[in-house]
Structures are given as C-alpha cells and as structure tokens.
Amino acid sequence: xxxQHNHSGLTRRQLMKALGAASLLPLAGGVGSxxxxxxxxxxxxxxxxxxxxxTAAKYLKRANPAIEVTLVEPxxxxxxxxxxNLYLGGLRGLDKIAHGYDELxxxxxxxxxxxxxxxxxxxxxxxxxxxGESLDxxxxxxxxxxxxxxxxxxxxxxxxxxxxxxxxxxxxxxxxLRGQLEAMEDGGTVVMVAPENPFRCPPGPYERASLxxxxxxxxxxxxKVLILxxxxxxxxxxxxxxxxxxxxxxxxxxxxxxxxxxxxxxDADRLEVETEFGTRHQADVLNVIPPQKxxxxxxxxxxxxxxxxxPVKPETFESQRVEDIxxxxxxxxxxxxxxxxxxxxxxxxxxxxxxxxxxxxxxxxDAYWSNTCYSLIGPEYGISVAGVYRIQDGHIAEVEGAxxxxxxxxxxxxxxxxxxxxxGWYNAICQDTWGTTPGTA
Amino acid sequence: xxRVFHRMSAGLMGALLxxxxxxxxxxxxxxxxxxxxxxxxxxxxxxxxxxxxxNVPAIAGRPAELLASxxxxxxxxxxxxxxxxxxxxxxxxxxxxxxxxxHFADIYPK
Numbered sequence: 001x002x003x004q005h006n007h008s009g010l011t012r013r014q015l016m017k018a019l020g021a022a023s024l025l026p027l028a029g030g031v032g033s034x035x036x037x038x039x040x041x042x043x044x045x046x047x048x049x050x051x052x053x054x055t056a057a058k059y060l061k062r063a064n065p066a067i068e069v070t071l072v073e074p075x076x077x078x079x080x081x082x083x084x085n086l087y088l089g090g091l092r093g094l095d096k097i098a099h100g101y102d103e104l105x106x107x108x109x110x111x112x113x114x115x116x117x118x119x120x121x122x123x124x125x126x127x128x129x130x131x132g133e134s135l136d137x138x139x140x141x142x143x144x145x146x147x148x149x150x151x152x153x154x155x156x157x158x159x160x161x162x163x164x165x166x167x168x169x170x171x172x173x174x175x176x177l178r179g180q181l182e183a184m185e186d187g188g189t190v191v192m193v194a195p196e197n198p199f200r201c202p203p204g205p206y207e208r209a210s211l212x213x214x215x216x217x218x219x220x221x222x223x224k225v226l227i228l229x230x231x232x233x234x235x236x237x238x239x240x241x242x243x244x245x246x247x248x249x250x251x252x253x254x255x256x257x258x259x260x261x262x263x264x265x266x267d268a269d270r271l272e273v274e275t276e277f278g279t280r281h282q283a284d285v286l287n288v289i290p291p292q293k294x295x296x297x298x299x300x301x302x303x304x305x306x307x308x309x310x311p312v313k314p315e316t317f318e319s320q321r322v323e324d325i326x327x328x329x330x331x332x333x334x335x336x337x338x339x340x341x342x343x344x345x346x347x348x349x350x351x352x353x354x355x356x357x358x359x360x361x362x363x364x365x366d367a368y369w370s371n372t373c374y375s376l377i378g379p380e381y382g383i384s385v386a387g388v389y390r391i392q393d394g395h396i397a398e399v400e401g402a403x404x405x406x407x408x409x410x411x412x413x414x415x416x417x418x419x420x421x422x423x424g425w426y427n428a429i430c431q432d433t434w435g436t437t438p439g440t441a
Numbered sequence: 442x443x444r445v446f447h448r449m450s451a452g453l454m455g456a457l458l459x460x461x462x463x464x465x466x467x468x469x470x471x472x473x474x475x476x477x478x479x480x481x482x483x484x485x486x487x488x489x490x491x492x493x494x495x496n497v498p499a500i501a502g503r504p505a506e507l508l509a510s511x512x513x514x515x516x517x518x519x520x521x522x523x524x525x526x527x528x529x530x531x532x533x534x535x536x537x538x539x540x541x542x543x544h545f546a547d548i549y550p551k
Binding site for chain 2: 059063342345346353356357366367369370384386389399401404406417418420429431
C-alpha cells in the first residue's frame with residue numbers, strides 16, 4: 001500500500017507518531033493553555049507579514065493546526081526587499097516582488113488582520129491594533145523588521161527621504177528611487193550612502209550599486225555610481241570588487257571609512273552629502289541607506305535594549321527581557337546570522353516549533369538554521385554566501401567547515417549558474433513564505 | 442529522539458515508564474518535530490516540503506538512497522558544477538543527512 005499524505009507533507013507514519021506522542025501529554029501535567037473542550041491549542045499572535053512573520057504563522061499551523069494563529073500586517077500586498085534591486089536595475093517588474101496572504105488565510109487557516117499593531121501589554125498578554133481591536137495571546141511573535149533611525153544621520157528625516165530615498169523598505173520608496181534613476185540625465189552620478197553594521201541585508205547596498213550600474217551601462221553610459229561607506233569592509237567584498245571590474249570597469253567607485261567615506265550630513269534639498277572630514281559630494285540621484293533599529297512595536301513591547309535591537313534567547317528566539325514574546329528576523333540580535341530574509345524565514349521555523357512545543361509543555365526541538373544570500377552583480381553574474389548555524393556553548397555559532405563564499409576564481413559559467421539559482425531561491429523562499437512564486441521577470 | 446529523550450522531564454519519563462509506554466519514536470534517530478526543524482532550511486530553495494521544481498530541483502518523493510548518496514557526496518566529495526550544496530551539506534553530520542534524505546523521500550511529491 002502506498003503511503004498516505006495530508007497536505008502538510010507528513011507521511012501517515014509520521015502523523016501517527018506525532019499523534020501518539022501528543023496523546024501522552026496529559027500525563028506530564030501543566031499543559032498550559034490547552035483549551036478545555038479542545039477548541040484550540042493556544043493563541044498565537046504574529047506581528048509582521050514579511051519573511052519572518054508569514055513563515056512563523058504558516059509553520060505554527062503546520063506544527064499544530066489547532067493553534068489559533070492571527071497574523072497582523074497593515075499591508076495587503078507585501079513587497080520584498082530581496083529582488084527589489086532587480087526592479088531598480090530594470091530587470092523585474094514591481095509586481096514580481098509583490099506577495100499576498102491568500103495561502104495563509106485559505107489553506108492554513110491563519111486569521112489575517114490588516115491593521116497596525118500599536119501597543120503590547122506584556123503583562124496582560126494583549127496586543128492593541130490601529131483598528132481598535134485588541135488580541136489576547138498565549139505567545140506573541142514579533143517580526144517587525146527595521147525602522148529607520150531618523151536624524152541619526154544629520155539632515156536625514158522623513159521629509160529628506162522623499163527627496164533622497166532610502167528604499168530600504170520595499171514599496172513606494174523603491175518606486176521613487178527607480179523613477180529618479182529613469183529621469184536622471186546621462187552623465188549623472190548616483191551617490192549611495194552605506195551605513196555601519198549592523199543593518200538589514202549586509203550585501204544589499206553593493207548588489208544595488210551593481211544593478212544600478214547595469215541599468216546605467218544599458219541606458220546612460222556616461223553615468224556612474226559612487227558609494228560612500230561608513231565601514232572599511234563589507235559583505236562579499238572581494239567578489240563584488242572583482243565582479244565590478246569585470247562587468248563595469250570604473251563605473252562603480254567605492255570609498256570606505258579610511259578614505260573619508262563616512263557621511264555625516266545629508267542635504268536632501270541640494271542632493272549633497274558631507275563626509276567626516278568635510279568633503280562634499282554632489283549627487284544627481286541620492287540614495288541614503290541610513291542607520292536602523294528594530295521596528296518600533298518592539299520598543300512598545302519592551303524587548304529592545306540600548307542598541308535598538310532585540311536580544312533573544314539563542315535556542316528559541318524568545319525575548320531575553322519579556323516572557324512569551326518571540327522575536328525573529330532583522331529586529332533580533334542573532335549574530336553571526338545576518339539580517340537576511342532567509343534567516344528570518346529560518347528563525348521563524350525554529351520559533352514555530354518552539355512555541356508549538358511549549359504550548360504542549362514539550363521541550364523544543366534542537367535549533368538548526370541555515371542561510372544563503374545570493375547577490376546579482378549582473379543579470380547573469382551571481383555570487384553567494386552561505387552559513388549553517390547551531391547552538392554551541394549557549395550561543396549561535398557557525399558550523400565550522402560549512403558555509404562560506406562562492407569561489408574567488410570561478411569561471412563565468414559558475415557565476416551564470418548562481419544567477420539562475422538566485423532566481424530559483426527567490427521563487428522557493430516566496431513560495432515557502434507566502435505561497436506565491438512570481439516567476440522570472 | 443535520543444536528544445529529545447534526554448531532555449524529557451523526570452516526571453514525564455516516570456509517567457511513561459509507569460504507563461508501560463515505549464516512546465513511539467525510538468526506532469528513529471530524530472522525532473518528526475526535530476526533522477521538520479532540520480529540514481526547514483531546505484525549503485528556502487526547494488520549496489515547502491521540497492516540492493517546488495524549477496531550476497532548483499524538487500526533492501520530495503525521490504528515493505532515499507539517491508538523496509542520501511547525493512547529500513553525502515556534496516559533503517565529502519567534489520561534485521562537478523556544485524555551487525552551494527557542498528557548503529550547506531558540510532554543516533550536517535552524516536546521520537543528519539541520511540535522516541533528511543529519508544524525510545524528503547517520505548513526502549509525496551505533489
């Protein structure tokens with residue numbers, strides 16, 4: 001007889017085992033928030049519908065469909081930061097980085113509420129929404145992504161971002177920047193300001209510079225990109241530098257901290273920036289990737305520390321400060337894991353398993369995480385960095401001997417293969433997170 | 442399972458023994474919940490449950506022996522045209538890779 005499968009992909013054998021284990025639980029006592037009468041196996045509210053939040057909601061339901069899961073996300077359409085650089089480079093429509101919540105709602109039975117989470121009362125275990133509704137939870141997952149630290153860089157506030165976009169949250173900001181690139185005259189200079197660590201998507205600024213350079217090389221061949229950087233080293237630096245030389249010659253210029261690359265003041269009206277030692281740079285298009293912090297609801301929940309980010313217990317990503325609140329994705333302090341969509345998705349799965357276990361008073365499974373970050377230097381030139389992570393001595397650590405960068409001396413065919421796999425990765429992680437595969441262009 | 446077993450509270454262990462229950466998962470090295478977590482990262486390129494086919498191949502429902510030999514080769518040998526799987530496979534023990542192979546082999550492909 002062939003094995004039977006339910007939609008979660010578990011085999012009948014695995015399901016029977018899981019059910020067998022669960023049926024023993026009442027013996028353990030202290031089953032927490034199991035509802036009397038069995039309506040639900042606990043209430044989990046997830047705030048944020050990006051890679052971390054949407055994945056947490058889905059995998060909570062996969063772990064135990066009886067858990068009542070509510071996802072709170074203001075936007076009905078979510079635009080991903082990953083692949084937004086392809087849109088900026090003219091390689092992909094905005095609709096191909098757009099995702100919705102149909103699968104979570106219709107297939108997994110997640111209640112999706114399009115509102116803003118405005119406050120968290122950790123003691124009462126309650127989240128208040130912009131709609132006036134409040135949601136009680138047994139466990140709360142925060143996946144709020146980043147917020148911009150306005151004015152941390154002098155002159156860079158919300159008004160400035162309307163003239164010199166950050167485009168570090170995908171959507172209208174990304175469209176604004178794309179429009180400016182299209183409107184720029186040939187011979188112009190695109191100035192990019194890159195921040196100190198830590199920030200969302202460490203290789204992101206350099207992929208962006210690459211794909212803007214690609215666009216310029218096709219449409220505005222006398223134009224260039226100048227990156228002013230607050231650091232001396234960046235992610236995949238050797239691979240980027242070699243790729244830039246190979247594809248773009250001197251079209252991309254990078255100025256690091258030691259060469260007075262750190263921008264200390266922005267004048268968005270004049271599209272001018274000033275560096276630490278007083279050098280002024282005039283831009284035709286100015287993209288400021290500013291200092292960042294955890295999304296503000298994390299502050300309201302009391303889980304951030306002085307750094308503006310959220311310290312978590314490494315094994316489960318439960319807040320170190322507030323019980324029953326779990327924080328995944330860019331907002332959390334998870335180094336050596338980078339702030340990437342892949343990591344947010346990976347962390348969310350570990351959190352979902354940990355919460356499902358805790359609601360049944362079972363120990364959480366051991367955590368396993370991995371990460372692969374692809375960057376496109378050109379449409380057919382991809383590079384990657386990977387990592388596998390486990391708990392070692394109570395900390396998140398990279399498994400030695402695993403992970404690492406694409407080889408420095410690879411032939412063009414390898415770069416082309418990695419560019420294809422980058423698209424494959426994007427389709428897969430979006431399918432895994434939202435159930436949608438946007439295709440290739 | 443061994444690891445999970447270690448972490449069970451003494452109370453639960455006692456209850457299990459008193460009830461004369463052999464842990465249901467003793468024949469496998471890893472519990473289903475543990476395997477779900479271990480396999481979590483695979484979905485990011487192979488789709489949920491490894492079912493997405495595209496330029497990255499689907500892995501659901503393929504023979505366990507085939508998947509295991511591929512994974513072990515990625516880890517221990519130099520497989521031509523490998524870009525990323527060698528770097529990922531080296532992060533897992535042989536036992537984990539073999540268990541993952543069986544996990545995906547047990548999943549219906551569509």
